[in-house]
Amino acid sequence: MADAQGIAADRLKQIVEKVERLEEEKREVAEQIKEVFAEAKSEGFDIRTLRQVLRLRRMKPHDRNEQEELLELYKAALGMA
Amino acid sequence: MADAQGIAADRLKQIVEKVERLEEEKREVAEQIKEVFAEAKSEGFDIRTLRQVLRLRRMKPHDRNEQEELLELYKAALGMA
Amino acid sequence: MADAQGIAADRLKQIVEKVERLEEEKREVAEQIKEVFAEAKSEGFDIRTLRQVLRLRRMKPHDRNEQEELLELYKAALGMA
Amino acid sequence: MADAQGIAADRLKQIVEKVERLEEEKREVAEQIKEVFAEAKSEGFDIRTLRQVLRLRRMKPHDRNEQEELLELYKAALGMA
DNA sequence: CTGCCATTTTACCGGC
DNA sequence: GCCGGTAAAATGGCAG
Numbered sequence: 001m002a003d004a005q006g007i008a009a010d011r012l013k014q015i016v017e018k019v020e021r022l023e024e025e026k027r028e029v030a031e032q033i034k035e036v037f038a039e040a041k042s043e044g045f046d047i048r049t050l051r052q053v054l055r056l057r058r059m060k061p062h063d064r065n066e067q068e069e070l071l072e073l074y075k076a077a078l079g080m081a
Numbered sequence: 082m083a084d085a086q087g088i089a090a091d092r093l094k095q096i097v098e099k100v101e102r103l104e105e106e107k108r109e110v111a112e113q114i115k116e117v118f119a120e121a122k123s124e125g126f127d128i129r130t131l132r133q134v135l136r137l138r139r140m141k142p143h144d145r146n147e148q149e150e151l152l153e154l155y156k157a158a159l160g161m162a
Numbered sequence: 163m164a165d166a167q168g169i170a171a172d173r174l175k176q177i178v179e180k181v182e183r184l185e186e187e188k189r190e191v192a193e194q195i196k197e198v199f200a201e202a203k204s205e206g207f208d209i210r211t212l213r214q215v216l217r218l219r220r221m222k223p224h225d226r227n228e229q230e231e232l233l234e235l236y237k238a239a240l241g242m243a
Numbered sequence: 244m245a246d247a248q249g250i251a252a253d254r255l256k257q258i259v260e261k262v263e264r265l266e267e268e269k270r271e272v273a274e275q276i277k278e279v280f281a282e283a284k285s286e287g288f289d290i291r292t293l294r295q296v297l298r299l300r301r302m303k304p305h306d307r308n309e310q311e312e313l314l315e316l317y318k319a320a321l322g323m324a
Numbered sequence: 325c326t327g328c329c330a331t332t333t334t335a336c337c338g339g340c
Numbered sequence: 341g342c343c344g345g346t347a348a349a350a351t352g353g354c355a356g
Binding site: 030034038047048051 | 336337338339
């Protein structure tokens with residue numbers, strides 16, 4: 001393999017390995033989350049409901065004053081900004 | 082190709098072609114949507130805002146009484162159903 | 163709301179509803195595609211591979227070859243003969 | 244809220260917050276991965292192919308071969324030499 | 325041509 | 341161990 005390609009090959013290897021390391025980290029964090037759920041379940045909490053709670057908390061910030069927001073959007077669409 | 086595989090091959094072809102036909106239909110509908118937007122734009126409406134309006138209208142049905150819903154979920158998670 | 167804006171508001175309503183109708187159509191077609199896949203799966207076909215085949219058929223031969231060559235190049239650089 | 248439920252409520256809060264903290268971590272790692280890809284792209288690497296390579300490396304050799312064979316089979320059945 | 329947003333695909337997880 | 345549904349990743353398409 002010629003030089004330029006050799007350099008690119010090294011760099012490619014670096015990138016791939018770096019991503020793989022980060023993915024491994026991510027998997028570990030995911031594992032920890034799973035453990036928290038498992039522990040919670042063993043204490044009698046309902047996993048599905050817990051997930052719903054988390055989901056709802058996540059989406060909350062978006063949905064402030066929807067009605068007003070929608071009205072504003074209609075006005076903007078009509079050029080009444 | 083043997084019989085069983087021949088039959089499977091025919092069936093495979095059927096499936097693939099059926100999906101391709103449906104995808105074509107879908108593309109046509111998408112095209113029509115694009116045209117509506119193009120027309121709207123030429124009349125002076127702001128496309129981005131139109132899209133936002135549509136998005137908000139789509140998500141509306143979900144978000145009724147979030148606060149109450151969340152409370153209910155917490156109660157359920159606590160076994161206070 | 164003044165006249166001009168009233169007119170625009172009517173038009174806006176038209177546009178939004180028209181797009182929503184078309185989006186509904188699109189969703190129905192997407193649903194039909196899902197059904198074809200479900201049926202295929204129940205007959206023993208592998209959905210992931212089906213999708214791959216469909217993607218390949220969508221691609222222009224030229225792009226397809228280019229893509230495959232690039233992949234080989236990367237694999238070679240990483241010693242993944 | 245009675246004592247037992249009070250205790251459970253505290254515990255619920257702990258759990259929810261713990262998971263939210265871990266999810267935040269996970270999001271940060273995902274962000275770092277995105278950055279690596281963005282950097283790679285700016286250096287001229289093809290992101291799609293990078294991802295493909297990573298996927299192949301993740302797969303067990305056995306599964307990888309099986310998948311490839313199935314694809315060839317489907318292609319043959321469809322006359323996509 | 326770049327970045328953003330929607331859609332589509334894949335992976336994961338809990339339940340049966 | 342599969343199935344269904346939910347969340348995450350990835351691809352594609354559009355506006356600026």
